[in-house]
Amino acid sequence: xxxxxxxxxxxxxxxxxxxxxxxxxxxxxxxxxxxxxxxxxxxxxxxxxxxxxxxxxxxxxxxxxxxxxxxxxxxxxxxxxxxxxxxxxxxxxxxxxxxxxxxxxxxxxxxxxxxx
Amino acid sequence: xxxxxxxxxxxxxxxxxxxxxxxxxxxxxxxxxxxxxxxxxxxxxxxxxxxxxxxxxxxxxxxxxxxxxxxxxxxxxxxxxxxxxxxxxxxxxxxxxxxxxxxxxxxxx
Numbered sequence: 001x002x003x004x005x006x007x008x009x010x011x012x013x014x015x016x017x018x019x020x021x022x023x024x025x026x027x028x029x030x031x032x033x034x035x036x037x038x039x040x041x042x043x044x045x046x047x048x049x050x051x052x053x054x055x056x057x058x059x060x061x062x063x064x065x066x067x068x069x070x071x072x073x074x075x076x077x078x079x080x081x082x083x084x085x086x087x088x089x090x091x092x093x094x095x096x097x098x099x100x101x102x103x104x105x106x107x108x109x110x111x112x113x114x115x116x
Numbered sequence: 117x118x119x120x121x122x123x124x125x126x127x128x129x130x131x132x133x134x135x136x137x138x139x140x141x142x143x144x145x146x147x148x149x150x151x152x153x154x155x156x157x158x159x160x161x162x163x164x165x166x167x168x169x170x171x172x173x174x175x176x177x178x179x180x181x182x183x184x185x186x187x188x189x190x191x192x193x194x195x196x197x198x199x200x201x202x203x204x205x206x207x208x209x210x211x212x213x214x215x216x217x218x219x220x221x222x223x224x225x
Contacts, residue, residue: 107159
């Protein structure tokens with residue numbers, strides 16, 4: 001079956017702009033989590049959605065937001081982009097609402113965002 | 117949030133077992149330990165997870181100490197393609213996760 005699909009793969013934006021990234025989970029998976037990966041900070045949890053509801057949120061400013069649609073596809077939005085937002089953004093899908101419920105998560109290839 | 121500690125890097129000879137340690141001394145009773153690996157520029161790949169008992173699958177074995185404060189991922193016969201960054205993760209009861217810096221495993225011929 002198809003894996004987790006993230007689009008676009010690469011993106012270049014200017015400071016102050018906003019950006020929307022998309023994640024299509026594995027068919028049948030209802031949970032989508034988003035992560036930011038930077039060389040200095042490693043992999044950091046952004047938020048998790050399950051059944052169109054945000055279940056958990058990491059320590060990121062309100063400029064980072066997301067949503068999930070009825071077909072489980074998810075989008076994340078970053079407004080007023082800053083240079084420090086340059087990162088690889090990864091999404092992961094899993095069956096259950098939380099990874100502690102013994103359901104492993106499968107990651108997409110990520111979207112590499114560069115803010116100039 | 118439960119935090120994990122891993123050595124920053126390790127080397128392993130091709131064909132030998134790679135043993136990657138992880139310390140998670142603040143883990144709670146019902147929190148699972150997961151292992152992922154990430155090859156450069158790709159998304160993390162799930163390897164294995166466990167709660168209390170040792171686990172084995174086609175990729176690796178996971179040994180968890182009795183007090184659950186540490187674990188070891190074992191790749192029984194490392195190949196060059198196993199060169200990657202390996203992350204040991206504990207997911208909290210709230211569903212949040214802390215990836216840490218991981219261990220860069222280099223398998224050498």
